[in-house]
Amino acid sequence: MIAALGRHIIADFYDCDRECLNNTEKIQYHMQKAAIISGAHIVTSSFHTFMPYGVSGAVIISESHLAIHTWPEYGYASVDLYTCGDHVDPEKAFEYLKYAFKSGKIEKEEHLRGNFEILGIKQSSLSENKKIGVKVC
Numbered sequence: 001m002i003a004a005l006g007r008h009i010i011a012d013f014y015d016c017d018r019e020c021l022n023n024t025e026k027i028q029y030h031m032q033k034a035a036i037i038s039g040a041h042i043v044t045s046s047f048h049t050f051m052p053y054g055v056s057g058a059v060i061i062s063e064s065h066l067a068i069h070t071w072p073e074y075g076y077a078s079v080d081l082y083t084c085g086d087h088v089d090p091e092k093a094f095e096y097l098k099y100a101f102k103s104g105k106i107e108k109e110e111h112l113r114g115n116f117e118i119l120g121i122k123q124s125s126l127s128e129n130k131k132i133g134v135k136v137c
Contacts, residue, residue: 005114005121006064006084009094013077015104022072024049024057030100031059034093035066040083063088077101082113 020026028047035042040061047057058067064082071077079097081090090110098106116123 003116003123004112005116005119006082006112007090008083008111008113009079009081009090010109010111011079011081011094011097012107013079013098013101013103014075014106016075016077016101018072018075020101021070021075021077022053022055024055027055027068027070028057028059030097031057031066031068034081034096034100035059035061037096038081038083038090038093039088040066040093061088066093075104077103084113 020030024047028045031047032042032045040063043060043062045057045059047055049055053072055070055072056068058065061083063084065080066082067080069078079094081093083090094108097103
C-alpha cells in the first residue's frame with residue numbers, strides 16, 4: 001500500500017506515431033484501455049480535435065483521471081496519469097501508452113500526492129473506512 005492518497009505520473013512521449021496522435025478516436029480508445037489496464041473504473045471521458053491537428057482529452061475515473069494533449073506535428077504527447085487508492089496502478093497505464101503510441105523516447109516523473117504523514121492519516125483508519133463502506137478513492 002502506498003503512503004499517500006494518490007500517485008501522479010507525468011510523462012512526455014517523444015517520437016510517437018504521428019498519425020495516431022492526430023486520431024481522436026484512437027487516442028480515446030488507448031486512454032480508456034490504459035485506464036482499464038491500470039484497474040481503474042471509468043466514469044466518463046471527453047476528447048477534442050483541434051484544427052489543423054492535435055487532440056486533447058481526459059478519462060475521468062472513480063480514482064481521479066488520465067489526461068493527454070498531443071502535438072502530432074512534433075510526434076509528441078504529454079500525459080498525466082493521476083490515480084488514488086491502492087488498487088489502481090498508473091504504471092500499467094504508462095507502459096501500455098508507451099507501446100500504443102510507439103514512443104521512441106520518454107521522460108517520466110512520479111509524485112506521491114497527499115502524503116499520509118503530513119495529513120495525519122494512519123493506514124489503519126483507511127482500512128477501517130473500507131470495512132464500513134466509506135469511499136476511499
